[in-house]
Each structure stands twice: as structure tokens, then as C-alpha cells.
Amino acid sequence: MKTELKAKFLQHINKKRQDQGFTLIELLVVIIIIGILSAIALPSFLSQANKAKQSEGKQYVSSINKAQQAVYAEKNAFASDITELGLGLKSSTSNYTYTLGSSTNGGTSLATPLGGANASLKGYAGTVGLVPSGEAKGTQSILCETTGVGTPTAITPDGTAATIACTATTMTAVTK
Numbered sequence: 001m002k003t004e005l006k007a008k009f010l011q012h013i014n015k016k017r018q019d020q021g022f023t024l025i026e027l028l029v030v031i032i033i034i035g036i037l038s039a040i041a042l043p044s045f046l047s048q049a050n051k052a053k054q055s056e057g058k059q060y061v062s063s064i065n066k067a068q069q070a071v072y073a074e075k076n077a078f079a080s081d082i083t084e085l086g087l088g089l090k091s092s093t094s095n096y097t098y099t100l101g102s103s104t105n106g107g108t109s110l111a112t113p114l115g116g117a118n119a120s121l122k123g124y125a126g127t128v129g130l131v132p133s134g135e136a137k138g139t140q141s142i143l144c145e146t147t148g149v150g151t152p153t154a155i156t157p158d159g160t161a162a163t164i165a166c167t168a169t170t171m172t173a174v175t176k
Contacts, residue, residue, distance in 0.1 A: 053095045054121055057111035058143065058174060060098055061126035063087055065141040068107040068128040072139055078107030078128065095121060105130050105159030110152050122146045125171060129157025129164045140164050144171040 067085035072078055080102040082091050091098050094114070101108040106129030113121035123146045130137040137159065144166035146152050153167050166173050 050120055054124075056093065057096045057113075057121070057124045058145075060089060060093075060096070061109050061111050061124045062143055062175065063089065064098070064100065064109040065126045065128050065143060068109070069139050069141060072107070072128065078102035080107075096124075101154060103156065106157035106164075108154045108156065110154060112151050113149075120149050122148070123150055123152035124174075125152035125155055125166070127155040127157055127164055129155075129161075130159045131157075131162060131164065132160065141175075142166065142173060143175045145174045146171055 064082070064085060064087070067087050068078055071085060079085050080100055082089055082098060082100055089098065092114075096111045096113055099110045099112070101110075106127055109126040111124040111126075113119065113123055125144045126141065127144075128139050128141045131140045140163065142155065142164045144152065144155065147170060153170055155164065155166060155171075157164050
């Protein structure tokens with residue numbers, strides 16, 4: 001009986017070794033789960049590159065706004081060229097083209113995305129404008145982002161409004 005028990009035990013161990021491994025269905029389930037997870041994560045991962053590029057546009061326009069306020073405080077006029085600000089910023093980078101405009105009531109700046117690989121970037125518009133402040137006029141700045149991909153619209157302050165706002169249909173305020 002002992003030999004019979006040993007033989008059955010060896011057969012049982014041998015059969016167990018043959019049952020080890022994955023079936024085709026188990027393998028397919030794992031592949032499908034990995035596919036679903038990557039389909040969920042991939043778009044989010046790819047949009048991070050655009051967010052990094054867009055932060056350049058926000059930073060440049062915000063810096064231009066602050067410099068416009070400083071230039072107005074010093075010269076009582078707004079700069080119409082990026083070199084007049086003394087920031088050392090380029091008028092064009094690999095992602096955006098930056099343009100300035102000025103009037104007696106304010107200075108505007110635009111960050112327009114370049115074409116090609118940057119065609120999916122949002123545009124930015126900044127304005128520093130004169131607003132009534134008692135008997136004098138003070139300056140107020142705003143940074144606006146396009147609601148979709150594309151070219152921003154300049155915001156022209158008129159000098160009489162109490163606040164400066166983005167154009168309602170195509171732009172939203174980022175900072176005020």
C-alpha cells in the first residue's frame with residue numbers, strides 16, 4: 001500500500017505541474033484591462049505638454065502687464081514696443097508671437113500661438129488700462145485666455161470704465 005500511495009502522490013504532483021501557467025482567456029483579460037487604463041490615462045498625459053507651453057504665454061503677458069504699469073508710472077505713457085519695457089523678452093519664441101499696442105488709455109499685449117505643432121495652444125491677451133480713481137486715474141491690469149484654441153482678441157480700455165474685463169464670448173479672465 002505504501003508504494004501505491006507513493007505512486008498516486010507522484011501522479012498528483014505531476015498533474016499539478018501541468019496545470020500551472022495562464023490560460024489564453026486570463027491573458028486576454030489582462031491585456032484588455034491594460035488597454036482600458038492606457039486609453040483613460042493617455043489623453044491626460046499628452047495634454048500636459050500643451051499646458052507647459054501655455055504657461056510661457058501666461059508668464060510673458062503677465063510680465064508685460066507689470067512692466068506696462070511701471071513704464072506708465074515713470075513716463076506717464078504706455079509702451080508700444082516690447083523693447084521699451086526693458087524686460088529682455090523676445091517678441092517671438094518657439095511657441096508664441098508677442099505683440100504690443102498702446103493708446104492714451106492703456107497698453108495691450110497679445111500672445112498669439114504659432115502654427116504647426118503649436119496650433120492646439122490657447123492665446124492670451126493682456127491689458128493695462130486707466131480707470132477712474134477719485135479725481136485721478138489709476139491703472140488696472142487683466143490677463144485673459146481664449147476659451148478655445150486660437151488667436152486672442154485685444155482688449156482696448158476706454159479710460160472711463162471702473163474695471164477692465166475680457167470680451168465675454170471668446171475670452172475668460174485668468175488674473176485681474
